Amino acid sequence: MNATSDLRTRAAAALGRCGVDLPDGGALAVTSPVDGTELARLPLHSAEDVDVAIGHAARAFEQWRDVPAPVRGRLVRRLGELLVEHKSDLAELVTLEVGKIPSEAAGEVQEMIDVCDFAVGLSRQLYGRTMPSERPGHRLMETWHPLGVVGVISAFNFPVAVWSWNTAIALVCGDPVVWKPSETTPLTALACDALLRRAADDVGAPDGLHHVVLGDATVGESLVDDPRIALVSATGSVRMGRLVAPRVAARFGRCLLELGGNNAAIVTPSADLDLTVRGVVFSAAGTAGQRCTTLRRLIVHRSIVDTVVERIGKAYSGLRVGNPFDEGVLVGPLVSEKSYEAMRSALDRAAADGGVVVAGGERVDVSGNGVYVSPALVRMPGQTEVVQEETFAPILYVLTYDDLDEAIALHNAVPQGLSSSIFTLDQREAEQFLSRSDCGIANVNIGTSGAEIGGAFGGEKETGGGRESGSDSWKAYMRRATNTVNYSTELPLAQGVEFG
Template sequence: MNATTDFRERATAALRRCGADPAGPAGPADGDLVVTTPIDGSEIGRIRSHSPAGSDAAITTAARTFETWRDVPAPVRGRTVRRLGELLVEHKADLAELVTLEAGKIPSEATGEVQEMIDICEFAVGLSRSISGRTMPSERPGHRLMETWHPLGVVGVISAFNFPVAVWSWNTAVALVCGDPVVWKPSETTPLTALACDALLRRAARESGAPDGLHHLLLGDHTVGEALVDDPRVALVSATGSVRMGRVVAPRVAARFGRCLLELGGNNGAIVTPSADLDLTVRAVVFAAAGTAGQRCTTLRRLIVHRSIADDLVDRLAKVYAGLRVGDPFEEGVLVGPLISSRAHEAMRTALDRAQHDGGVLVTGGDRVDGPGDGVYVSPALVRMPTQTDVVREETFAPILYVLTYDDLDEAIALHNAVPQGLSSSIFTLDQREAELFLARSDCGIANVNIGTSGAEIGGAFGGEKETGGGRESGSDSWKAYMRRATNTVNYSTELPLAQGVEFG
């Protein structure tokens, strides 16, 4: 059995164990959407894309289901999510295998992504019994002033290839307990993982007594996602992708007065101070910069190091980089899998050429590495830059870490903030004043001390500022994006006093 056949059969077997039809719900296996694995470039499936009529039918059914689902008590809605979490535990290995096959992640990272799904289900089940409003003092006697939260409507989820299941689950688990059906447009690069998740959620809904039509897949290219963007029946569009994509989505949703939750680009930086624990710093930096082959929105791309320790830290990093094993993610000991496509490699080469033209010095990496078949493998690159040039200010979705130096912490924080993106950030220091100053001044949605920029837990709200889009998903009070707020005044007296002492009549 050759590798191509093996990967196809592994994907098909994992789908079937999850209860999914390998051909997909939209058509037969000779469909127009060809699914390949970045491991060797081979075909592992074919699916037929949804037509505009099919997209409309999915949204219509979801909108109709909302009329029923919103009236189901939240704790009862939580039973469906609880059952989904149980099924995710049962099929954890199957889903992780699909993530590795479609996205190229090493099994440990793929399994961790599925664990995120399980974690958010647990969070959402607790949320189903704790969604709360508030009561405020009324200025009028015999009156009660309060805020209540209500289901919003159909939620459209547009997800990217690099986290093919976790980001969907962040939105879907919370949306369901908030009373909202979901229509999901996954990346056309990773539709098999979506088929598996859809099958498991449909089973969870069926076994928990939830109504039909609670979840729908829209398979295809960006034109399929446009149905979610432009349809007024979709109350919230949660979109993860590039800044370019966000610039298109946001005004189109705003034009119909819909809501947007955007998770866009990240150009994440970390400051390393003279007091930092360099052993810890190296471990954190290498994972944040090279994990997932640099294809995370939270990947560390800029390392801002105090001049007094820069040479030492770069030497340490270069030694570790030289030992990173790059290759087939299924092989034992491999830590860096493939890039998603040859286009990603072209973007990486272009960025490195620009950096060197700007005076940057390539310390190590950046080379094409042999791998199976037509897979695109590269060694993570470490580049010392004299200044933060335009190429450093841009996000390149590949494993490139630019190293800059600073003399004063205020200078370092200003340098850190001087990029258009604002997702994740960190500082490595043993000085509490430095840590607190950074936390107060980092302009990112995520700011960490003595850990890297990637690997967020589901308990905290995830998202960023500036060109990252301003959205918040996952934990904390992110649930508010999936509900609408109402201010209520109840008069339980026999009088009718007006607010602000107004007299009328």
């Protein structure tokens, strides 16, 4: 089947291999950004459907929380095995629904496999701690317990990886999951749900541990407002986060937010420019600029800015933009016409501020109805209002600096705080940057995108403060209890209090 074959047939085949039969119709039209093909029509879930799903998950929690964590890990191990088996099917669906080039799509599925490995090990490492008690014959300790149903709201750009970060860890922590995927990418969600349900059957896990609910923002609101959802993990825009956080807080629920990023890299005079150009180009142009960790600002020392811009511009000219299924393509489509309009508006505003587009920024003609653009490289006279905003498209603004304090101040002077990097061979510069970057992720001599699952992923400021995936992010999915055990025959009170 060649690159221009019926994409609907390819989607149905990949879904079928994952155990999903496409329904005959529904109100949700799923179209591919590759060429505008309608891949499927799916029924939407009503408020009543969502209520039922949450109810099933809440009942499953009553059983699942009592299953020993290492036994819960067997479910995630089996899911990881099925993801390996269906890696190419899921990657195909990611390319069809998001437009990622196949290597990026396969990398996203590999991330799912990796986080399953991480979570299986974690199932034997949900450690509490024992602390010295001030009272003789007493033991003081902390223990961690399952939290409850987790509601996951995910974005289109990583349709399966972010779900797996949440779900693999939630399951080993003892929590069922109700997942609202982006309306743009429901097919990948159905495939993942089918594989997880198969894994649950294979290991004898309780029914109702996982549910997919399809719909618009009202479905997400149902998860946000329902007191049976103990944790809402939401990935999306800052605007969405401003709506979600106070509503969850109003019912004293928990939030884990992964919101906008306006990521920057500083390039110093000592930087290895070969390495720098490679890191910058992938971070800025990968996934057509539609990653939360996409590099959007490049802060370059004035003495080397002309050289750096020339080299990146040359690299941009060699990027092949087109159908992601075609050999040699590195930049696929934007997700929608609306994304292009936002990009065009940002470029117009940048020009009005004195910015100059030195490479890219044009619409690219590709067969079909996909929206394709060449990544834009824009030299700016300063960090104007448009530069401080996140435009979810491939625009890289170039700024200059004279000393590192100035560069770090420019870097931090945006509302978002997700990912950051510095390119330098000077150890002092590297350490100074790592201590002063206000982002959740700070790198040296690599770009801003491409995080591994072993480190906690997330950001500060308007990025929301959430942490997913590695390190001790599991604590967000559990509740902590402080326990005091008296094994003596006396009853001394803390702080020496006398009573009676």
